[in-house]
Amino acid sequence: MLHTKIIDSKKEKILISNAEKFIKDSKFGASIYFLGTVRNINDNKTVTGITYDTHDEMVIKSFEEIYYEADQKLDIKDKAVFIEHAKGHLNLGEVSIIIAVACKHRDQAYLLSRFIIEEIKKRSPIWKKENYENEESEWLKGNPIMGKQV
Amino acid sequence: MKIKLELFGASRDFSDKDHIEIEIEGKASLDDLRNEIIKYLDKNFKGNENFIKIVKSSAFCSENNEIISDNYKIINDQKISIIPPIGGG
Numbered sequence: 001m002l003h004t005k006i007i008d009s010k011k012e013k014i015l016i017s018n019a020e021k022f023i024k025d026s027k028f029g030a031s032i033y034f035l036g037t038v039r040n041i042n043d044n045k046t047v048t049g050i051t052y053d054t055h056d057e058m059v060i061k062s063f064e065e066i067y068y069e070a071d072q073k074l075d076i077k078d079k080a081v082f083i084e085h086a087k088g089h090l091n092l093g094e095v096s097i098i099i100a101v102a103c104k105h106r107d108q109a110y111l112l113s114r115f116i117i118e119e120i121k122k123r124s125p126i127w128k129k130e131n132y133e134n135e136e137s138e139w140l141k142g143n144p145i146m147g148k149q150v
Numbered sequence: 151m152k153i154k155l156e157l158f159g160a161s162r163d164f165s166d167k168d169h170i171e172i173e174i175e176g177k178a179s180l181d182d183l184r185n186e187i188i189k190y191l192d193k194n195f196k197g198n199e200n201f202i203k204i205v206k207s208s209a210f211c212s213e214n215n216e217i218i219s220d221n222y223k224i225i226n227d228q229k230i231s232i233i234p235p236i237g238g239g
Contacts, residue, residue, distance in 0.1 A: 057215045141235060144209060
C-alpha cells in the first residue's frame with residue numbers, strides 16, 4: 001500500500017495526520033514517522049529558508065520504484081508507505097519530507113524507513129536552494145543522479 | 151530540430167523562463183545536445199564556468215521520464231529535461 005505526492009508549499013502543507021490516517025491498520029504492530037525539516041545553519045551559514053525544486057513525474061516514479069524494490073531487497077511484503085515531499089519555499093522548521101511506514105514488526109519498519117530515505121537521496125530529482133539572512137541564496141551541490149539509463 | 155530543454159535545480163539560472171530552446175542540425179546524440187547548450191551559455195553568459203560545470207555534471211531525461219545515456223539518438227523535435235546533481239530530503 002503506497003501513497004506518494006509532491007506538495008506545493010504555496011497551496012498546502014505536509015501533515016502528519018494524513019500519514020497517520022493512511023498507514024493506520026491493526027495488522028501492523030510498528031509505525032515510524034520520519035520528517036525532514038529546514039535547519040537554521042548549514043556549512044556555517046545562517047539559513048533563513050529553503051526553496052525546493054522537483055521534477056514531479058520523475059520524483060513520483062522514483063518513489064514507486066523504491067517502494068517496489070523494497071519488496072525484493074528487504075523482503076517486506078506486507079507494509080504501508082506514505083511519502084510526500086514539498087516543493088517551493090519553506091521557512092525554518094517546516095517539513096520538507098515525510099516518510100511514514102507501517103509493518104508487522106519494528107525491525108522491518110526501521111529498515112524500510114531508512115532504506116527509503118537513503119534511496120530518495122540517491123535517485124529522486126529534487127534540488128535545494130538555500131536562502132541566507134543577507135538575502136543571498138545558493139543552489140546546494142548535489143550528487144549525480146543514480147539509476148537506469150536508456 | 152528544435153529541443154525544448156526544461157530547466158531544473160541550478161540550471162534554472164540559465165534563463166528567466168522554465169526552459170530554453172536549442173536548435174540542432176540533423177540527427178544528433180545527447181553529447182551533441184550538451185555541446186549546443188554550452189554554445190548557448192558561451193553566447194548568453196560569456197561562457198560562465200559554473201554554468202558549464204553544471205551542464206557537464208548533469209544527466210538528461212526524456213519525455214518518457216527516463217534517464218538517457220550519452221549515445222541516445224535525438225531524431226525529432228522533443229522535450230528533454232536537464233537533471234543537475236540532486237539532493238532532496
